[in-house]
Structures are given as C-alpha cells and as structure tokens.
Amino acid sequence: MRILKFKLKMLLLALSSILLMACSFDRDKNMNKQVYKILTVSEWTDAEALGEIETALDRKDGFIHLSTAQQLAGTLAFYFDDFDSLVLLQINTQDYNDKIIFEKAVPAGERTGEFPHLYGTLKVEKIKNKWEIKRDAFSLPDEIILKAENNL
Numbered sequence: 001m002r003i004l005k006f007k008l009k010m011l012l013l014a015l016s017s018i019l020l021m022a023c024s025f026d027r028d029k030n031m032n033k034q035v036y037k038i039l040t041v042s043e044w045t046d047a048e049a050l051g052e053i054e055t056a057l058d059r060k061d062g063f064i065h066l067s068t069a070q071q072l073a074g075t076l077a078f079y080f081d082d083f084d085s086l087v088l089l090q091i092n093t094q095d096y097n098d099k100i101i102f103e104k105a106v107p108a109g110e111r112t113g114e115f116p117h118l119y120g121t122l123k124v125e126k127i128k129n130k131w132e133i134k135r136d137a138f139s140l141p142d143e144i145i146l147k148a149e150n151n152l
Contacts, residue, residue, distance in 0.1 A: 033093040035066040035116045038075060044087040053122040064118035074111060074149045090129035112150045
C-alpha cells in the first residue's frame with residue numbers, strides 16, 4: 001500500500017511539473033515575441049525627429065513592414081544589399097496587441113513565411129532595443145537564407 005501511495009504521489013508531482021512548464025511556455029511564447037524593423041541611417045534620423053517610424057515603402061503599402069528574427073537575414077540580403085550601415089530596431093509585439101498581423105508576402109515569391117505587418121503608428125519611444133549594424137565581410141547564399149527562413 002505504501003508503494004502505491006508513493007507511486008501516486010510521484011505521478012501527481014510529475015503531472016504538476018508538466019502543467020507548470022506548459023503554462024510557463026505558453027505565457028512566455030505570447031509575452032516575449034519580438035519583431036524587428038530595419039531602417040537606413042537617414043530613415044532613423046527622420047524617425048527620431050518625427051517621433052514616429054514610417055518609411056516610403058510603409059506609406060505606399062499602408063502598413064509598417066517588420067521581420068521576425070528568422071526573417072532578418074533574408075530581409076537584409078534581399079532589400080538592403082546596397083547599404084553598408086543600417087539601424088535595427090526591436091519591437092515587443094505585446095505593445096501593439098492586435099495591430100500586428102502576420103501575412104503572406106505580396107507578390108508571393110520564394111519567401112513563403114508570414115511576415116509581421118503593423119497596421120498603426122510605430123512610435124520611437126516604443127522601441128525596445130536599437131543597434132547600428134554594419135556589413136560584414138561574409139554573406140550567405142540566397143538559397144541557404146531561404147532554407148533557414150522557410151524551415152526547409
């Protein structure tokens with residue numbers, strides 16, 4: 001009988017631990033999502049002066065283009081190839097609730113993931129982190145970047 005009680009206590013302890021980990025995982029997954037905005041140095045200078053971040057492409061498309069951490073290498077390689085210095089901004093999705101929508105790229109191309117688009121105003125004061133990034137001596141081939149980004 002004592003062995004049965006001991007096994008039951010161990011089973012309950014294990015189940016409690018699993019539930020606690022699952023709850024923590026869901027909370028962390030939802031609370032710590034970060035997205036990123038890449039700007040040219042001049043776009044960042046303009047944003048600092050205005051207090052808001054919006055590029056010409058963002059105005060044209062009607063939303064603010066963002067990237068996940070997995071998409072950054074592709075975004076840098078495909079859209080910022082001509083720049084040696086850029087500004088990388090980190091934004092916490094919790095600050096924007098339902099204003100960030102993950103959508104397929106239009107027009108559809110080789111990048112098959114859903115990209116975060118902010119339908120609203122991105123205030124400079126809401127930036128979590130800012131880095132100046134410089135071009136390095138090495139770059140990855142496009143197919144490797146796409147494979148990593150698209151989880152192939």
